[in-house]
Every structure is written in structure tokens, then in C-alpha cells.
Amino acid sequence: MLKLMLLALIAANVHNCLSQSITAAQLKAIMPNSKHPEYLSHINAALVEGAINTCHRKAAFLAQLAHESGQLVYMEELASGAAYEGRLDLGNTQPGDGVRFKGRGPIQLTGRANYREAGRALGIDLEANPQIVATPAVGFRTSVWFWTKHNLNALADAGTLAAFRQITRKINGGTNGQADRENYWAKAKSALGCGSGTGVVSCTANGRAGVCKDKATCTGTAHAGFCPGAANIQCCV
Numbered sequence: 001m002l003k004l005m006l007l008a009l010i011a012a013n014v015h016n017c018l019s020q021s022i023t024a025a026q027l028k029a030i031m032p033n034s035k036h037p038e039y040l041s042h043i044n045a046a047l048v049e050g051a052i053n054t055c056h057r058k059a060a061f062l063a064q065l066a067h068e069s070g071q072l073v074y075m076e077e078l079a080s081g082a083a084y085e086g087r088l089d090l091g092n093t094q095p096g097d098g099v100r101f102k103g104r105g106p107i108q109l110t111g112r113a114n115y116r117e118a119g120r121a122l123g124i125d126l127e128a129n130p131q132i133v134a135t136p137a138v139g140f141r142t143s144v145w146f147w148t149k150h151n152l153n154a155l156a157d158a159g160t161l162a163a164f165r166q167i168t169r170k171i172n173g174g175t176n177g178q179a180d181r182e183n184y185w186a187k188a189k190s191a192l193g194c195g196s197g198t199g200v201v202s203c204t205a206n207g208r209a210g211v212c213k214d215k216a217t218c219t220g221t222a223h224a225g226f227c228p229g230a231a232n233i234q235c236c237v
Contacts (some may be wrong), residue, residue, distance in 0.1 A: 017103050019045065022058060022192065029191035030062055030184060031071035032138075039072055042136040049229070051153060051212065057186035060145060060156035060167055065106040066184040069178050076134040077103035084111065091116065101130055105139030107171060118145045146171070154217060159194070182197035203227050203235035210237030 023045040024037055036149065043062075044066070052061050069075065081102025084092055091113025092098055105108040109118060112127065119126030122141055132138045150170045155163045161182070168181050188194075203212050205223035214229035218236035226235035
């Protein structure tokens with residue numbers, strides 16, 4: 001009996017991971033100019049790590065990545081980064097920090113403070129090795145770190161234009177590229193087959209129904225081990 005239960009649990013986890021994945025065809029439909037099919041595995045790993053596990057979450061995440069990276073063409077900001085020199089709000093306190101900690105990764109991680117915080121969360125010394133954020137193995141993970149830090153899944157769950165524009169402001173600090181982002185969002189929802197619902201993941205913990213969400217935002221009781229994704233995504237009942 002125990003063996004059967006373990007096999008069922010493994011099968012459920014595999015199903016959850018597969019259901020979060022996107023296909024090469026879907027990625028191509030959203031970002032037709034992307035020349036990096038090898039990024040797909042990193043994207044799918046990021047979706048799992050960030051509990052970006054519903055159609056609306058995936059559509060919002062991929063739309064923002066598409067704009068920020070020029071359809072995954074650019075993993076590093078084209079500008080030198082000198083404009084960020086002395087920006088204390090970004091933690092740039094040392095000479096050369098602007099260039100050293102310029103925007104990198106699909107969601108343009110910027111500033112010494114963000115590199116330090118993301119690195120600590122991921123267990124990688126990004127402050128000493130900022131250039132590796134431009135690699136797909138690290139860049140997609142820092143993008144998920146930013147997404148999770150700002151609780152953007154909750155906004156994506158709403159599935160509304162107003163909520164998507166809030167995501168844009170969280171990432172960009174304003175409305176730069178708003179129309180382009182929304183164009184990608186429409187493409188992503190179409191490619192992924194998003195309906196009108198929010199696609200919130202439901203769960204059952206100890207016989208009680210709940211929803212999967214960040215335990216920090218759970219106003220009830222959070223139960224670990226009942227939801228796919230990162231450890232902080234728990235069944236809130």
C-alpha cells in the first residue's frame with residue numbers, strides 16, 4: 001500500500017510539472033523572433049520554481065519576458081549602465097556599480113542591491129559574479145526571483161488588463177512599452193489557450209479545500225506539500 005501511495009505521489013508531481021510546461025510551438029507563437037530554442041528547458045524550470053502554474057500566470061510572465069528581452073534576443077541591457085551610477089535606490093554605492101550591475105537576464109535585474117538579494121535567495125554570489133545573470137541558467141532564475149519577490153502571481157491570477165498593467169509598473173517602474181507588453185500578453189493567452197477564468201490552482205489539505213498561493217499572503221492556514229512549485233507556495237485553507 002505504501003509503495004502504491006508513493007508511486008501515486010510521484011505520478012502526481014510529474015503531472016504537475018508537465019502541466020506547467022510550455023511547448024516549443026507555444027513559445028514560437030508568442031515570440032516568433034526568438035532564435036534560442038535551447039532556452040525552453042530553462043523557461044520551463046523557471047515556471048516550476050516560481051509556481052507559475054496556471055495559464056494566466058504563464059501568459060503574464062512570458063509577455064513581460066518577451067518585451068524586456070526583445071523576444072529572448074537580449075539577455076543584457078544594450079546601454080552601458082552608466083546612467084545607474086550613484087543610484088542609491090539601486091544600492092549602487094561604489095564607483096563603477098552602474099556599469100557593473102547593469103540590467104541582465106530576461107527581466108533585466110539591475111543594481112547592486114538586487115544582485116545581492118537575488119544571489120542570496122538563489123545561493124549564488126551574483127554580487128561578485130554579476131555577468132552570469134546574462135546566462136540562461138541564471139537569468140531565468142533571477143527573473144523568477146523578481147516575480148516572486150513582488151508577488152506578481154497574485155496580480156496575474158486576476159487575469160484583467162488593470163492587473164497586467166500593475167505588473168508592468170512593478171517591473172518597469174512606469175508604463176514604458178505598455179502597448180508592446182499587452183500585445184505579447186494577447187499572443188500568450190491565445191497560444192496557451194487561456195479562458196476567461198483566473199486559472200487559480202485549487203488544492204486539498206487534510207480534507208479541507210483551499211488554493212495554492214504564497215504562504216506569506218495566506219490569511220488562513222498554509223499547508224506545505226500539497227501544491228506544485230516553490231516551497232513557499234502552499235495550500236491556503
